[in-house]
Amino acid sequence: MVNTLIINIIVYxxxxxxxxxxxxxxxxxxxxFLLTFIxxxxxxxxxxxxxxxxxxxFGIVIVSFLIVAISLTFKDRINNIASGIMxxxxxxxxxxxxxxxxxxxxxxxxITLNYTKLQNFMGLETYLPNTNVYNSSIKKFTNRGLQSSIxxxxxxxxxxxxxxxxxxxxxxxxxxxxxxxxxxVVEIPFIVKPIExxxxxDIVFDKYDKILGIRPYYYVNETLKDRVxxxxxILSKNTGLIVAYxxxxxxxxxxxxxxxxxxxxxxxxTIEDLKKNGII
Numbered sequence: 001m002v003n004t005l006i007i008n009i010i011v012y013x014x015x016x017x018x019x020x021x022x023x024x025x026x027x028x029x030x031x032x033f034l035l036t037f038i039x040x041x042x043x044x045x046x047x048x049x050x051x052x053x054x055x056x057x058f059g060i061v062i063v064s065f066l067i068v069a070i071s072l073t074f075k076d077r078i079n080n081i082a083s084g085i086m087x088x089x090x091x092x093x094x095x096x097x098x099x100x101x102x103x104x105x106x107x108x109x110x111i112t113l114n115y116t117k118l119q120n121f122m123g124l125e126t127y128l129p130n131t132n133v134y135n136s137s138i139k140k141f142t143n144r145g146l147q148s149s150i151x152x153x154x155x156x157x158x159x160x161x162x163x164x165x166x167x168x169x170x171x172x173x174x175x176x177x178x179x180x181x182x183x184x185v186v187e188i189p190f191i192v193k194p195i196e197x198x199x200x201x202d203i204v205f206d207k208y209d210k211i212l213g214i215r216p217y218y219y220v221n222e223t224l225k226d227r228v229x230x231x232x233x234i235l236s237k238n239t240g241l242i243v244a245y246x247x248x249x250x251x252x253x254x255x256x257x258x259x260x261x262x263x264x265x266x267x268x269x270t271i272e273d274l275k276k277n278g279i280i
Contacts, residue, residue, distance in 0.1 A: 011046045015039055033088070033113045076131070077114075083134035084113035093133075097142040098180050098239045102132055107239055121243055142180040142239055179214070180239045182246055184232045188258050190223065197230070200256045208249055212236035216249065 019036055026032035088111060093099055097108045099118070104126050106118035115127045192200065201218070209215035214235040221229040234249055236242050 007046065011043060015043045033085070080115075080129050080131045081113045083130035084111070084115075087111060087116070087130055087134055088113075093138060093140065094142075096178075096239055097140060098182070098242060099141065100139040101136050102128060104128070107243065121246075141182050141242070142178055144178050177237060179235055179237050180242045181233055181235045182242050184234075184246070184250055185221065185229060186232070186250070186254070187227045187229050188254070190226050190228050192228070192257055197257065201253060204249070204252045204256055207252075208234065208245065211245060212241050213238070 018039060022032050022035055026035070087093065093108050093111070093116070095108050095111060099106070099108060101118075104118055104120065106120040106126065108116060109119050109125070110117040111130075113130070115129055116133045118126045118128065120126065197218070197220075205216050212234060214237070216232060216234045218230055218232045221231055223229075232250070232253060234242060234246060
């Protein structure tokens with residue numbers, strides 16, 4: 001019994017040191033979680049062995065009780081860990097992706113066996129249990145390939161600048177690079193003819209082509225009696241740039257489309273005021 005106790009102490013110390021070493025070397029990687037899980041299973045096996053040595057008559061009863069107690073106590077935790085393993089193995093989402101799930105929109109900054117951490121556009125971090133993420137719908141803004149973007153845009157091609165940028169987009173497709181695409185839909189008064197939109201927005205799209213690395217584009221969804229619905233898409237291989245510039249991009253777009261409406265509805269009465277206060 002003494003030998004078994006000494007062996008368990010040695011195993012416990014070795015387990016603790018090994019897990020710390022693996023955390024330092026493989027932090028955040030799926031291999032770390034798998035190795036840690038295996039090490040803990042082995043350690044539990046040694047504990048059960050010690051129990052049988054100390055109380056052989058009641059070993060089976062104790063082990064059965066522990067199994068039932070652990071199953072009931074850690075049911076949610078086990079489901080959470082299983083969901084975390086599925087998320088990590090399936091690569092449904094990855095660190096750096098811009099997603100929307102459970103009503104929260106943000107960048108994935110960490111995925112562990114217990115939770116997924118999102119950072120929203122205000123910089124606030126939210127920890128979501130993996131069970132909630134795995135069992136909920138996920139809207140991904142970060143993907144590989146741009147076939148869907150091109151197809152959608154060809155259905156309502158309005159921006160001639162997009163054609164100039166098509167070669168760059170095809171290059172991203174061929175290299176299977178990740179990119180983030182963010183869609184924004186606005187309705188504006190029908191004071192701008194659709195044919196004039198491209199000319200008004202060229203200066204904005206040229207500016208953000210340099211900032212984001214990919215030229216934004218738009219298409220008209222529908223025109224009503226007094227309003228027009230327009231979809232704008234901004235794209236970049238850098239998710240952080242999308243988050244940082246999406247609001248400013250839309251402000252500049254609206255200013256160039258309907259400057260009179262913006263000045264009328266805001267506290268700023270001149271274009272210089274808008275520029276001075278960072279509106280455009």
